[in-house]
Amino acid sequence: xxxxxxxxxxxxxxxxxxxxxxxxxxxxxxxxxxxxxxxxxxxxxxxxxxxxxxxxxxxxxxxxxxxxxxxxxxxxxxxxxxxxxxxxxxxxxxxxxxxxxxxxxxxxxxxxxxxxxxxxxxxxxxxxxxxxxxxxxxxxxxxxxxxxxxxxxxxxxxxxxxxxxxxxxxxxxxxxxxxxxxxxxxxxxxxxxxxxxxxxxxxxxxxxxxxxxxxxxxxxxxxxxxxxxxxxxxxxxxxxxxxxxxxxxxxxxxxxxxxxxxxxxxxxxxxxxxxxxxxxxxxxxxxxxxxxxxxxxxxxxxxxxxxxxx
Numbered sequence: 001x002x003x004x005x006x007x008x009x010x011x012x013x014x015x016x017x018x019x020x021x022x023x024x025x026x027x028x029x030x031x032x033x034x035x036x037x038x039x040x041x042x043x044x045x046x047x048x049x050x051x052x053x054x055x056x057x058x059x060x061x062x063x064x065x066x067x068x069x070x071x072x073x074x075x076x077x078x079x080x081x082x083x084x085x086x087x088x089x090x091x092x093x094x095x096x097x098x099x100x101x102x103x104x105x106x107x108x109x110x111x112x113x114x115x116x117x118x119x120x121x122x123x124x125x126x127x128x129x130x131x132x133x134x135x136x137x138x139x140x141x142x143x144x145x146x147x148x149x150x151x152x153x154x155x156x157x158x159x160x161x162x163x164x165x166x167x168x169x170x171x172x173x174x175x176x177x178x179x180x181x182x183x184x185x186x187x188x189x190x191x192x193x194x195x196x197x198x199x200x201x202x203x204x205x206x207x208x209x210x211x212x213x214x215x216x217x218x219x220x221x222x223x224x225x226x227x228x229x230x231x232x233x234x235x236x237x238x239x240x241x242x243x244x245x246x247x248x249x250x251x252x253x254x255x256x257x258x259x260x261x262x263x264x265x266x267x268x269x270x271x272x273x274x275x276x277x278x279x280x281x282x283x284x285x286x287x288x289x290x291x292x293x294x295x296x297x298x299x300x301x302x303x304x305x306x307x308x309x310x
Contacts, residue, residue: 020092021046023064025121031063031095039065045088047071050099051116051152054081057135058157060116061099082116082151105133111187112138113156122154124191131158139163140190141181144197146172146211156190159183169197169232170255172211173224200230206283207235209253218249220287228254235286236260240275252286255279 018041024034031048039046047066052059071088087096107130114129115122131138135158143153168179178197184190209226210218228235236255240248260279280286 019044019046019065019090021063021065022093022095025060025062025115025117026127031061034063036093037065043067045071045090046094046096048087048089048096049074049084050086050097051082051084053116053141053155053157054083055162056081056139056155056157056159057112057129057131058114058116058139058155059099059101060114062117062121063095079151082155084116084152103132104135107132108134108136110136110138110158110185112158113140113188113190114158115154115156116152117154118152119154119194122156124193126156126191128188129158134160137161137163137183137185138188138190139181139183140192141179142194143179144177146175146177149177154194166258167197168256168258169199169230170236170253170259171199171209171226171228171232172251172253173209173226198230199232202227202229203231203233204228205233205235205254205281207252207254208284208286210249210251212248212250218252223252223287225284226253231256233257234260234279234281235284237278237280237286237288238275239278250275 019039020036021039022031022034023037024031026034043065045066045068047062047064047070049062050059051062066088068088068090071086074086076085077083089096110131111128112131113122113126115126137159139155139157139159141155143151143155145151145153163181163183165183166179166181170177176199180197182190182192205228207226207228208223210223212218216222232254234255234257236251236253236259237249238251240250255277257279259277278286
């Protein structure tokens with residue numbers, strides 16, 4: 001009996017001394033009416049994460065118990081089309097900020113699930129939101145990234161006519177990544193599951209592959225050969241601009257044709273405005289990237305000078 005009383009006392013003391021935070025995942029940004037959770041001993045802060053996706057009404061706020069160390073280490077900022085940031089506070093039920101939702105136009109009668117997060121957070125029961133203005137389609141994006149590039153894999157929200165069905169696969173070395181974007185016109189139709197996209201069987205195309213980590217892995221003498229599979233019928237060469245006059249190769253491999261289409265700008269959405277993909281469809285055609293106009297002008301100028309002084 002004494003042991004049970006001591007255990008109950010310690011349990012109650014832990015609750016009394018524990019930090020309390022609102023726990024929610026919403027698309028309007030107000031967690032003040034959400035359930036309350038008692039934080040664990042190693043959780044010394046209430047966190048508040050805001051995520052947005054460019055061009056899509058999918059703004060998401062998540063709040064709960066966390067640690068001040070996690071807040072300091074959080075990778076905030078813009079990556080491709082995704083923006084995210086985190087605030088932390090250390091008082092009971094504190095809310096450091098509210099998500100400001102900008103609505104463009106009037107309600108258009110369409111309701112879509114709106115969420116940015118994991119499959120568990122953004123599954124069949126993800127929160128719904130009213131759509132406004134020209135954003136009269138429900139959009140669902142599922143993604144798998146290369147190791148070390150992981151971001152939120154599921155994005156749902158209201159989008160306008162610029163969003164189309166598109167599927168992109170690419171393989172760098174042994175790693176396969178994809179983006180699968182689906183668009184539909186009925187309310188809450190973006191409540192689908194998120195199946196893995198199989199790479200498929202070898203299709204006869206071979207490409208060079210590499211992934212640069214700053215140690216010269218994409219030097220010409222270090223390139224490896226990769227057998228492409230399934231719908232990945234293009235060799236891809238991904239280039240990152242370091243400044244206005246310098247560009248470096250960061251990845252080579254196999255990709256679907258949709259990776260290369262300028263009208264989708266799919267790689268910009270995945271990686272950001274400082275990189276782009278060049279594609280070709282012959283075996284091992286991605287050994288070196290095509291010359292840009294400034295590079296061509298430099299070579300032509302040098303050739304003319306040599307011709308004059310011969």
